[in-house]
Amino acid sequence: MSRAGDGPTGPPREVGRSPADRATLALLLEVAATPKPGCVDRERDHPDMRFEHFLAGATGARPGLAAAAAGERLGAAFERGVAGMAAAAGRNTQFGALLLLAPLVRAAAADGDGPTTSTATAAAEATTVADAADFYRAFEHVDVFAGEPPDGAAELDVRRGADAVSAVEERGVTLHDVMALAADRDGVAAEWTGSFERTFGAADRLGELSGPLSDRAARAFLELLAAEPDTLVARRHGEERAREVADRARELLDESAAGGPDAVPVHGSAAVSEFADDLVAAGVNPGTTADLLAGSLFVALERGAVSP
């Protein structure tokens, strides 16, 4: 059957959507997945950060994601995504998720077989000093909750924003180097320097589970939360609180595991919903775990995951 793209004005048809559109959808499915204890989800808002801000942030970030796919310098593409997110949402909704998505999108665009731990790591390792400077400039657009810098790296404190760029250039640190400095305190940085292992592991789980993609995502979130203490919770509330949250997530998974590992309904679980309400009320937000979920949803979408 003929298609309008054959006509005089139509450019070549895109087959399906682009990595940038799939990354945008990953951000949307991440925020929609519910319950995600402590995070904004389809059923929960934070006092100053509501569901619709995440919708705006995701669409605002898309041009930056497209730039990452198109081969623009990765740090510049990331900064563009953060700037677009901040302009659209008026706050920081998805900084960490965009940092994780940047090398994943680059890897997906560069290789038609989909991103792998190897191609994503190659994209991360290819970053330069200029990418690191872009990264620091990205902090000018939004308030990001960052902890103390590592010993001996006060000049590279991200809270200095663009003022740290001269130190970055003098020391000659790449964006991958910056991530390595932060890997012990930041779960997204740990992915950059750790083969994106948790991201791809959660993507595997999303592929194994069945049902609506946002319901699978809610379960993957709880599994990620149980597996390792959330680093944003640790920075804000201390490591003990982060461990308590992980322990409670593990209990909830264990309690509900009688029906088999893939049959556990996290979506619709009253106990998980109660935990979610409690964490939101306490202001405990495992935002890094949500970032990992967004990355894993992107990988799953690239592999062809769809909602039935």
Added chain:
Amino acid sequence: MSRAGDGPTGPPREVGRSPADRATLALLLEVAATPKPGCVDRERDHPDMRFEHFLAGATGARPGLAAAAAGERLGAAFERGVAGMAAAAGRNTQFGALLLLAPLVRAAAADGDGPTTSTATAAAEATTVADAADFYRAFEHVDVFAGEPPDGAAELDVRRGADAVSAVEERGVTLHDVMALAADRDGVAAEWTGSFERTFGAADRLGELSGPLSDRAARAFLELLAAEPDTLVARRHGEERAREVADRARELLDESAAGGPDAVPVHGSAAVSEFADDLVAAGVNPGTTADLLAGSLFVALERGAVSP
């Protein structure tokens, strides 16, 4: 302060987002707004059409919206949007909204002052026979609930899909002509040939109201629903049922009007939520009113509306 876009690899920075990204956001805010009696919203799914399908449809449609902004033939851009929506969502989530958005996005991209009833009408009136052929081909991608064609226009029945293209070409009807044929039975077609009056009127309301944009959207939806019977409800369930729905919407607005016209909380209203649940349970979906809301949200976003 220097920005990465000044550097060697950065293309010129986009100021804000593009009309296509704002149109995508309009689709997202439309589906998120709750309660929207009878429609999928943040709190309600239909049995075979869930919230996440609309997220996928909105991101899948974006390349078509971008093509409309870029000046591609309007019908071809629309067909591309529908194809992308259908591929991503696996069903028809936003066909009518995309038909309404196409001339609005074209008008927004062509004129930096934002779309107006005049520029949108000019975009609609500029369509040709080729656009009409594209429109019929779009029906090949999805199941759209369409009623009987007008008398004497059986050959132009949209249910024929691409098979109607030869009749379109023989008769020399433009897409605007096709909309004029359907305007008495389809609320989106009526916008195309009626100066987009309801779309811009609802956009005015969105600008007048205060609070979260999705809450303003819920009120604008109820006002649209009360003002005229929904044409999708009329096609599926009869004109009497459509009038009953409009009358009930009007009653709910009247009952809650004591606090002043702009103070009425539609979001959070138990009575409106009950009406929403009842319509979803009865399978009565005022989808055309939701299409108008999506168009009005786009106009409001182009005018700079943001969520506080």
